[in-house]
Amino acid sequence: AQSVTQPDIHITVSEGASLELRCNYSYGATPYLFWYVQSPGQGLQLLLKYFSGDTLVQGIKGFEAEFKRSQSSFNLRKPSVHWSDAAEYFCAVGRLSGGSYIPTFGRGTSLIVHP
Amino acid sequence: ETGVTQTPRHLVMGMTNKKSLKCEQHLGHNAMYWYKQSAKKPLELMFVYNFKEQTENNSVPSRFSPECPNSSHLFLHLHTLQPEDSALYLCASRRAGGDSGANVLTFGAGSRLTVL
Numbered sequence: 001a002q003s004v005t006q007p008d009i010h011i012t013v014s015e016g017a018s019l020e021l022r023c024n025y026s027y028g029a030t031p032y033l034f035w036y037v038q039s040p041g042q043g044l045q046l047l048l049k050y051f052s053g054d055t056l057v058q059g060i061k062g063f064e065a066e067f068k069r070s071q072s073s074f075n076l077r078k079p080s081v082h083w084s085d086a087a088e089y090f091c092a093v094g095r096l097s098g099g100s101y102i103p104t105f106g107r108g109t110s111l112i113v114h115p
Numbered sequence: 116e117t118g119v120t121q122t123p124r125h126l127v128m129g130m131t132n133k134k135s136l137k138c139e140q141h142l143g144h145n146a147m148y149w150y151k152q153s154a155k156k157p158l159e160l161m162f163v164y165n166f167k168e169q170t171e172n173n174s175v176p177s178r179f180s181p182e183c184p185n186s187s188h189l190f191l192h193l194h195t196l197q198p199e200d201s202a203l204y205l206c207a208s209r210r211a212g213g214d215s216g217a218n219v220l221t222f223g224a225g226s227r228l229t230v231l
Binding site: 004032034036041042043044045046049051090094096098100101102103104105106107108 | 119121146155156157158160163165170171205207209217218219220221222223224225
């Protein structure tokens with residue numbers, strides 16, 4: 001079965017600093033990988049996705065992620081964090097099964113941004 | 116109205132009440148999902164519907180009863196809930212298809228449920 005590990009429960013950065021959120025997955029085949037963001041009181045919004053091809057993917061809001069098969073990782077990065085980036089970030093791995101698409105989410109990493 | 120809309124946004128109910136959560140999507144999607152989001156836990160998949168047919172039931176207790184009358188609407192009927200069922204219930208939808216864009220879920224803002 002697929003699984004996702006986000007080892008950091010909380011990350012604190014200063015505004016303008018760089019950011020890297022870690023994600024490790026377990027899946028037997030080539031995975032579909034995603035990063036979602038959840039602001040307080042809101043649902044999840046897709047930041048970016050990887051299915052195949054270029055292992056460095058660009059997303060919205062200046063985020064990017066790199067798929068590293070050898071490390072089973074899909075870390076999220078941003079070169080300069082803004083205060084509005086404070087939110088909960090979820091990594092997910094997905095599979096197709098019998099006509100259903102089943103994504104499995106990690107526990108999430110809470111990003112705190114200091115001014 | 117566009118996107119995925121969930122009502123009510125907040126619900127407080129007693130353990131003997133019966134209530135329902137509603138989800139509506141205006142995206143032309145064909146698959147709909149219920150997730151439970153509890154504090155300090157990963158999102159838990161509850162149910163999946165494809166073209167109105169239930170294709171996943173993730174061992175959800177029978178006190179949660181889903182209904183999908185058409186591809187645009189999804190309900191979660193609640194009865195005799197327990198305090199531990201208090202959580203944010205998220206609805207999501209996706210477009211059917213085998214291309215990469217079909218594997219992206221669009222989420223609603225959620226219904227915050229408190230069981231007293």
